[in-house]
Amino acid sequence: LAKTTQPISMDSYEGQEVNITCSHNNIATNDYITWYQQFPSQGPRFIIQGYKTKVTNEVASLFIPADRKSSTLSLPRVSLSDTAVYYCPPQEALIFGKGTTLSVSS
Amino acid sequence: EAQVTQNPRYLITVTGKKLTVTCSQNMNHEYMSWYRQDPGLGLRQIYYSMNVEVTDKGDVPEGYKVSRKEKRNFPLILESPSPNQTSLYFCASWPQGEGGHEQFFGPGTRLTVL
Numbered sequence: 001l002a003k004t005t006q007p008i009s010m011d012s013y014e015g016q017e018v019n020i021t022c023s024h025n026n027i028a029t030n031d032y033i034t035w036y037q038q039f040p041s042q043g044p045r046f047i048i049q050g051y052k053t054k055v056t057n058e059v060a061s062l063f064i065p066a067d068r069k070s071s072t073l074s075l076p077r078v079s080l081s082d083t084a085v086y087y088c089p090p091q092e093a094l095i096f097g098k099g100t101t102l103s104v105s106s
Numbered sequence: 107e108a109q110v111t112q113n114p115r116y117l118i119t120v121t122g123k124k125l126t127v128t129c130s131q132n133m134n135h136e137y138m139s140w141y142r143q144d145p146g147l148g149l150r151q152i153y154y155s156m157n158v159e160v161t162d163k164g165d166v167p168e169g170y171k172v173s174r175k176e177k178r179n180f181p182l183i184l185e186s187p188s189p190n191q192t193s194l195y196f197c198a199s200w201p202q203g204e205g206g207h208e209q210f211f212g213p214g215t216r217l218t219v220l
Contacts, residue, residue, distance in 0.1 A: 032205065043211025043213060044196075044209070046210075050206075051206065091206070095165065096141070097149070
């Protein structure tokens with residue numbers, strides 16, 4: 001059964017780059033890796049998705065090594081508004097778990 | 107606009123009074139799911155549906171029922187609510203198919219059972 005593991009919390013300051021790593025145990029060959037962001041009292045929203053190597057959009061970058069056993073979400077120059085919970089759920093299991101709570105301070 | 111809607115957004119009720127939380131999506135998605143979110147416990151799946159008339163239990167199905175009579179709707183039914191079902195509920199939908207998919211979430215329903 002696919003399962004992901006990520007840190008419970010991270011702290012950062014405005015303007016810094018933040019990297020959140022997720023371990024993807026037993027990831028299936030055809031599964032994509034997807035990250036979501038959730039603000040308090042709102043539903044999670046899609047940030048970025050990839051299968052391998054690097055993907056970049058206007059919000060973040062996603063790095064996936066060749067063995068696909070982990071992924072790293074990179075948020076460049078975070079601001080206070082990036083304070084949220086970030087999830088990397090397994091595709092097949094659709095279990096979000098507790099995610100990583102990112103706190104950005106000024 | 108592509109969206110998932112939930113109603114009501116807020117609900118206060120009493121123990122044992124049956125209630126239904128509606129969920130509707132306008133993206134013709136095959137999959138739909140209900141989650142509950144509690145402090146310190148993250149998002150936990152209650153039930154999910156793979157298509158019309160096809161549903162299955164998630165992690166925490168006890169005390170809940172669902173139905174999928176139409177593709178766009180996936181109501182969550184609490185036949186005899188109890189205080190431990192006080193929570194924030196989210197509905198989500200996503201398409202079937204190979205490759206990656208994105209789950210679209212509703213705005214949430216905050217339920218309080220007294």
